[in-house]
Amino acid sequence: MSAEAVLARINVMKPWLGEEEARALAEVVASGWVAQGPKVKEFEAAFAAAQGVRHAVATSNCTTALHLALVVAGIGPGDDVVVPSLSFIATANAVTYVGARPVFCDVDPATGNVTAETIHSALTLDTRAVIVVDQGGVPLDLDPIRELCNRHEITIIEDAACAVGSTYKGRPVGTAADVAVWSFHPRKILTTGEGGMLTTNRADWAARARTLREHSMSVSATDRHGSVLAPPEVYTEVGFNYRMTDLQAAVGLVQLGRLPEVVQRRRDIAARYVAGLAGLRGLRLVADPPYGTSNFQSLWLEVLPGFRTTREGLLARLAEAGISARRGIMAAHRQPAYRWRDTGKSLLQHTERLNDRTLILPVFHELDDESLSRIIGTIRDAATGAAS
Numbered sequence: 001m002s003a004e005a006v007l008a009r010i011n012v013m014k015p016w017l018g019e020e021e022a023r024a025l026a027e028v029v030a031s032g033w034v035a036q037g038p039k040v041k042e043f044e045a046a047f048a049a050a051q052g053v054r055h056a057v058a059t060s061n062c063t064t065a066l067h068l069a070l071v072v073a074g075i076g077p078g079d080d081v082v083v084p085s086l087s088f089i090a091t092a093n094a095v096t097y098v099g100a101r102p103v104f105c106d107v108d109p110a111t112g113n114v115t116a117e118t119i120h121s122a123l124t125l126d127t128r129a130v131i132v133v134d135q136g137g138v139p140l141d142l143d144p145i146r147e148l149c150n151r152h153e154i155t156i157i158e159d160a161a162c163a164v165g166s167t168y169k170g171r172p173v174g175t176a177a178d179v180a181v182w183s184f185h186p187r188k189i190l191t192t193g194e195g196g197m198l199t200t201n202r203a204d205w206a207a208r209a210r211t212l213r214e215h216s217m218s219v220s221a222t223d224r225h226g227s228v229l230a231p232p233e234v235y236t237e238v239g240f241n242y243r244m245t246d247l248q249a250a251v252g253l254v255q256l257g258r259l260p261e262v263v264q265r266r267r268d269i270a271a272r273y274v275a276g277l278a279g280l281r282g283l284r285l286v287a288d289p290p291y292g293t294s295n296f297q298s299l300w301l302e303v304l305p306g307f308r309t310t311r312e313g314l315l316a317r318l319a320e321a322g323i324s325a326r327r328g329i330m331a332a333h334r335q336p337a338y339r340w341r342d343t344g345k346s347l348l349q350h351t352e353r354l355n356d357r358t359l360i361l362p363v364f365h366e367l368d369d370e371s372l373s374r375i376i377g378t379i380r381d382a383a384t385g386a387a388s
């Protein structure tokens with residue numbers, strides 16, 4: 001590919017970073033305190049306030065936050081955890097890390113999310129927890145799941161990796177789960193390079209997660225390095241190094257301040273796609289469910305049999321036009337890592353259908369009108385069979 005073609009390419013995502021982030025980073029560098037310290041504390045407090053939860057514990061990424069969530073919830077060998085197969089593989093992997101069994105359940109074809117019904121049909125006598133995912137930023141319907149889980153004494157872990165800025169019944173997602181986790185990878189709409197967060201209203205779980213992320217040291221590194229004569233520390237259990245750095249947290253604070261503007265821009269772009277693709281047979285765009293709003297982190301499109309070409313055909317057509325769309329969300333049960341494992345007996349028909357037929361369209365803050373028109377025009381041409 002020529003340099004011009006690379007420059008003209010429209011990517012599926014581009015993080016929105018600027019001068020403010022650069023200044024925040026420079027300040028941390030000048031302060032001399034670059035590892036987990038005051039900025040992480042400030043970011044945790046700001047994130048908890050923004051999400052309407054009592055406690056936030058910053059981590060190195062969302063996968064490590066998921067691992068911590070399962071550990072603090074007391075999940076281990078012999079336990080089953082119901083998870084959607086239709087999710088990034090980290091959702092299932094975290095269950096495997098703690099020696100429990102991921103049991104896959106299907107999803108609602110409209111949202112790509114698990115429901116009380118799909119979870120119910122995957123329950124076993126050993127189910128102790130469920131990991132529910134706000135897939136691609138689309139909020140899941142938590143209340144019926146809460147009712148089901150209360151009846152069976154099952155812990156709800158919400159994998160809100162993609163869903164910062166999405167709402168459920170007028171509140172930020174994640175608040176009604178026992179514990180929620182978030183990702184700040186650059187593919188997400190709030191980024192710290194790599195990074196994650198665990199949020200919960202339970203003080204005991206937050207305190208344990210805070211200690212576990214730092215090797216389970218009784219004296220945090222911040223306090224140790226902050227004192228002239230460091231107090232002796234005790235290692236209370238086998239912990240991990242899942243810390244975020246102050247460099248990341250400084251960027252996160254700036255990004256958090258921009259979140260409402262970023263979400264609004266993504267929702268405007270989604271509305272442009274809806275208008276631009278209106279009237280085309282055989283295409284279905286993901287939309288807000290009746291009970292909440294999506295941040296449209298991943299705006300996915302289902303290519304139905306009534307469309308002129310297949311999902312692969314449309315992806316190829318977009319690629320020829322220099323537009324880098326992506327296949328939709330993966331299905332973990334189809335991957336070699338899980339294909340041969342015992343992961344329950346649920347029929348995963350909607351998962352497989354969405355995995356086979358969806359693609360993710362470019363959405364990012366600086367996507368301009370010309371590029372949007374080019375993407376929409378390419379899809380319309382594919383629908384009519386017009387030459388590009």
Ligand SMILES: Cc1ncc(COP(=O)(O)O)c(C=O)c1O
Nearest residue numbers: 061062063088090161183184185
């Ligand atoms: C649903 C879901 N869970 C977990 C993760 C893992 O996040 P991280 O890359 O921050 O570990 C991702 C990342 O794509 C995700 O989409």
